[in-house]
C-alpha cells in the first residue's frame with residue numbers, strides 16, 4: 675500500500691492498492707474485482723475527487739495509439755495521455771486542440787471530466803470538444819457513448835467527475851494546427867477595466883494578473899499568427915524575478931507592498947510566436963497573484 679496526494683498536497687489518501695493497467699483486459703479484471711475504486715489522472719484537481727481507501731487506478735501506462743479521422747476534424751486518444759503528450763502528437767499530425775488551459779500535465783480524461791477550460795469569450799471548455807467516449811462500467815464491460823449512441827450517458831460523461839465509469843479512449847474535435855502570438859503588456863488595472871469589452875472582442879484570448887499594490891496588471895493576449903521560426907523562450911515571462919519576489923514576500927510579508935510596484939514594469943512587455951500547444955501553457959504561474967480569466971470574475975474583481 676502506498677499513499678497518494680493531489681498536485682497541491684491539499685488532498686491525501688491511503689488507497690488499499692494503486693494499479694496502472696496496460697491493457698483494457700487487465701483494466702476490466704481490476705474493475706470487476708474491486709468493491710470500491712477511483713481513477714486518477716494527474717491529480718491536479720483541488721477537491722477530493724480521486725481520494726479513496728479502495729483501489730486507485732491510473733491509466734497513464736495504458737497502451738493505445740492516437741488516431742485521426744479521414745477529414746482531420748476528430749482525433750481519438752488514450753484517455754490517460756497527458757495533454758502535453760496529446761498536443762505534441764496532434765501537432766505531428768497537423769492538427770491542434772481548439773483551446774487549452776494554462777498548464778498541460780492533466781490527463782485527457784481528467785481535464786475533460788472536470789470541464790477544464792482556457793480563455794476566449796467565444797470558446798468552450800475541453801468538454802465541449804468531446805465527441806465520443808469508450809467507457810468501462812463496474813462489470814468491466816465497455817459502452818461507447820456519443821451523440822448517436824447512448825446520448826444521455828454521453829452528455830453526462832462530458833463532465834463525469836469519474837462517477838460513470840473508467841474512460842479508456844476519447845474522441846475529440848480538432849482543428850488544423852495553428853500558431854499563436856502571445857503579447858504581454860503591463861497596463862493599469864483601470865485601463866483594463868475601461869477596455870475589457872474591446873479587449874475580449876478583439877483578441878482570441880485575454881487574461882490578466884493583478885498586482886494590487888502597484889495599480890498595474892500584466893495583460894496577456896493570444897491570437898492566431900503566421901509562424902516566425904523556432905520558439906526559443908519556453909515560458910511566458912522570466913520567472914526568476916517572481917520566484918525571488920515570492921520568497922521574499924513569504925518570509926517578510928510587509929515587504930510585499932514595496933516590491934510589487936516595481937515588479938510589473940515595461941520590461942515585462944514581451945512578444946513571442948510559436949505552435950499553439952507550446953504557447954498556451956505557462957509552464958508555471960507566478961505565485962501569490964490572483965488570476966482571472968472569465969469576464970464575470972474579472973468584473974467582480976474590478977469592482978472591489
Ligand SMILES: Cc1cc2nc3c(=O)[nH]c(=O)nc-3n(C[C@H](O)[C@H](O)[C@H](O)COP(=O)(O)OP(=O)(O)OC[C@H]3O[C@@H](n4cnc5c(N)ncnc54)[C@H](O)[C@@H]3O)c2cc1C
Pocket residue numbers: 681682712713714715716717718719720723724733753754774775776777779780781782783784785787788789790791792834835836837839840841842
Ligand atoms: C497548476 C494548475 C493549473 C490549472 N489550470 C487550469 C486552467 O487553466 N483551466 C482550468 O479549467 N483548470 C485548471 N486547473 C484544474 C485542472 O485542469 C483540473 O483539476 C483537471 O481535472 C485536472 O486533470 P487531472 O488529469 O489532474 O485530473 P484528476 O484531478 O486526476 O481527476 C479529475 C477527475 O477526473 C476523473 N478521471 C481521471 N481519469 C479518468 C478516467 N480515465 N476515467 C474516468 N474518470 C477519470 C477522476 O476520477 C476525477 O474525478 C489547473 C490545476 C492546476 C493544479
